[in-house]
Amino acid sequence: MTALPENTQAGGPILEVANLRKTYGDKVVLADIDLTVSPSDVICLIGASGSGKSTLLRCLNLLEEIDDGVVVFQGEEVSDPRCDRRAVRGRMGMVFQSFNLFPHLTVLDNVTLAPRKVHGVPRREAEERARELLSRFGLADKADAHPDRLSGGQQQRVALVRALATRPALLLLDEITAALDPELVGEVLGIVRDLAAEGTTMVLATHEMAFAREVATSVCFLEDGRILESGPPAQIFSAPREERTRQFLRRVLSAG
Amino acid sequence: MTAAWQPSERELERRAVRRRLALRSRTIATLAVVVFLGVTLAAILGSPGWPRVQETFFSAEHARASFGEIWSGFWRYNVVIFLIAEPLILVLGLALAVARQARSPWLTPVRGLAVVYTDLFRGVPTLLLVMLFGFGMPALQLQGVPNSGLFWAIVALVVSYAAYVAEVFRAGIESIHPSQTSSADALGLSRGQAMRYVVVPQAVRRVIPPLLNDFVSLQKDTALVFVVGVLDGVWAAQDYGNYNFNYTPLVVVALFFVVLTIPLARLTDWLQRRMAERERAGLR
Ligand SMILES: Nc1ncnc2c1ncn2[C@@H]1O[C@H](COP(=O)(O)OP(=O)(O)OP(=O)(O)O)[C@@H](O)[C@H]1O
Ligand SMILES: [Mg+2]
Numbered sequence: 001m002t003a004l005p006e007n008t009q010a011g012g013p014i015l016e017v018a019n020l021r022k023t024y025g026d027k028v029v030l031a032d033i034d035l036t037v038s039p040s041d042v043i044c045l046i047g048a049s050g051s052g053k054s055t056l057l058r059c060l061n062l063l064e065e066i067d068d069g070v071v072v073f074q075g076e077e078v079s080d081p082r083c084d085r086r087a088v089r090g091r092m093g094m095v096f097q098s099f100n101l102f103p104h105l106t107v108l109d110n111v112t113l114a115p116r117k118v119h120g121v122p123r124r125e126a127e128e129r130a131r132e133l134l135s136r137f138g139l140a141d142k143a144d145a146h147p148d149r150l151s152g153g154q155q156q157r158v159a160l161v162r163a164l165a166t167r168p169a170l171l172l173l174d175e176i177t178a179a180l181d182p183e184l185v186g187e188v189l190g191i192v193r194d195l196a197a198e199g200t201t202m203v204l205a206t207h208e209m210a211f212a213r214e215v216a217t218s219v220c221f222l223e224d225g226r227i228l229e230s231g232p233p234a235q236i237f238s239a240p241r242e243e244r245t246r247q248f249l250r251r252v253l254s255a256g
Numbered sequence: 257m258t259a260a261w262q263p264s265e266r267e268l269e270r271r272a273v274r275r276r277l278a279l280r281s282r283t284i285a286t287l288a289v290v291v292f293l294g295v296t297l298a299a300i301l302g303s304p305g306w307p308r309v310q311e312t313f314f315s316a317e318h319a320r321a322s323f324g325e326i327w328s329g330f331w332r333y334n335v336v337i338f339l340i341a342e343p344l345i346l347v348l349g350l351a352l353a354v355a356r357q358a359r360s361p362w363l364t365p366v367r368g369l370a371v372v373y374t375d376l377f378r379g380v381p382t383l384l385l386v387m388l389f390g391f392g393m394p395a396l397q398l399q400g401v402p403n404s405g406l407f408w409a410i411v412a413l414v415v416s417y418a419a420y421v422a423e424v425f426r427a428g429i430e431s432i433h434p435s436q437t438s439s440a441d442a443l444g445l446s447r448g449q450a451m452r453y454v455v456v457p458q459a460v461r462r463v464i465p466p467l468l469n470d471f472v473s474l475q476k477d478t479a480l481v482f483v484v485g486v487l488d489g490v491w492a493a494q495d496y497g498n499y500n501f502n503y504t505p506l507v508v509v510a511l512f513f514v515v516l517t518i519p520l521a522r523l524t525d526w527l528q529r530r531m532a533e534r535e536r537a538g539l540r
Contacts, residue, residue: 096438100436
């Protein structure tokens with residue numbers, strides 16, 4: 001049992017990735033990835049479908065074995081095979097594109113499962129915090145419902161609350177609005193916006209360019225598994241250095 | 257609020273048509289059943305051998321006379337054996353299924369044993385297992401365990417059915433979408449915790465219908481204990497029949513078995529309905 005970690009750590013980056021490489025068989029999915037995430041950073045990963053955004057997030061969460069490079073999380077090398085993956089994941093929160101809530105548990109139990117079973121928080125305390133979070137995100141009356149009684153947007157908000165319930169030092173969000181109807185996207189992005197404003201450290205993959213421009217402290221453009229260009233959103237969106245970035249942005253902005 | 261809603265002319269007309277159509281299909285259904293039963297019964301009752309068959313298999317007098325014996329054998333053995341064996345089978349079956357999912361290197365022997373167990377005991381006919389356990393184990397004269405044939409016959413049923421039930425549970429466990437385990441992993445749950453809190457509860461719900469099949473099958477196989485000399489309902493029926501040269505008791509005990517499965521079927525329907533309400537969500 002690990003105690004709930006502090007939200008941020010004094011000084012130094014939260015996450016440092018150097019030279020990360022990931023292959024599936026012969027296919028190189030990620031190569032030469034360097035990334036530094038400091039406290040309160042909001043890093044947006046953009047790029048075409050198949051460029052490797054999800055894979056990168058899964059590697060950071062240790063859901064995938066990497067083929068080369070180093071990942072250091074809160075000063076600990078987590079790419080070391082001896083590292084305790086569970087403990088590391090306990091300090092990160094991840095939300096997937098499809099909500100992946102546990103259908104047999106109520107909303108409240110979905111949210112309190114990890115705090116109680118992984119972090120040893122007593123039930124009453126865990127539920128108190130869960131209800132607090134739920135009501136902050138407009139889900140107070142859904143605590144005892146099962147996920148199938150919720151709209152897609154509500155389900156995704158619950159997934160966010162579930163990831164936040166363990167007070168993670170780093171939140172990884174993988175296209176969390178991609179499965180939602182357009183009118184539900186706003187309610188989920190609103191929460192991410194609030195979290196960003198509070199200083200939550202996040203790495204998120206997204207296709208919502210306007211949103212990335214608004215909340216990101218830094219934007220990384222991925223192409224074919226490489227970070228082709230990264231920088232503050234104003235620069236990436238207004239004056240991209242790379243021709244490929246310009247093409248990509250033209251395409252998605254005219255499509256959206 | 258506008259004025260109270262009134263069905264339109266069109267709607268009223270549609271309802272009338274629907275009522276007429278419903279009445280028509282009910283009439284047809286009733287007629288079909290009556291005709292079918294009528295023809296079948298006429299064929300049977302009119303057959304030259306019927307009076308003899310009725311006397312040997314459907315004699316009210318013999319049914320009444322044998323009822324008490326059969327009932328006490330049926331209740332004391334078939335029902336009780338089922339009630340004892342079924343929970344044990346569920347526990348052992350689930351344990352075997354979960355053991356096969358273990359990934360820790362320490363548990364490699366456990367995983368191997370689970371595989372061997374299912375392969376072995378699913379392959380041997382239950383009747384043979386009952387005989388082997390029922391006659392063989394008491395002969396060992398083990399200390400501290402009962403030496404009755406009945407005890408070992410129950411053990412044989414448990415051992416045999418647990419192998420089937422384990423496979424049912426395994427199918428259920430493997431049907432849970434991997435994204436559920438990913439989610440559990442991402443939350444920091446251990447493999448064991450993911451199994452216990454996420455995968456197994458969903459898997460169990462999913463396999464209730466096939467489990468019912470195995471339950472019913474077990475109810476019937478409780479009759480196998482008669483080979484080790486347990487005087488169950490089937491034995492009582494046979495015994496009476498042999499003395500009186502009449503097979504009516506076999507029909508009586510057959511009806512007992514049918515009646516026994518009905519509450520089980522309804523219970524399962526109910527459980528399933530209740531759980532299915534929650535199941536659907538999650539993945540899309
Ligand atoms: N398990 C896997 N086995 C083999 N190839 C995979 C696997 N998972 C992903 N890939 C490949 O890796 C590449 C990157 O996939 P990834 O899911 O990371 O892309 P993405 O940027 O998230 O795309 P999208 O925007 O569509 O979500 C793709 O070419 C994909 O086909
Ligand atoms: Mg993706």
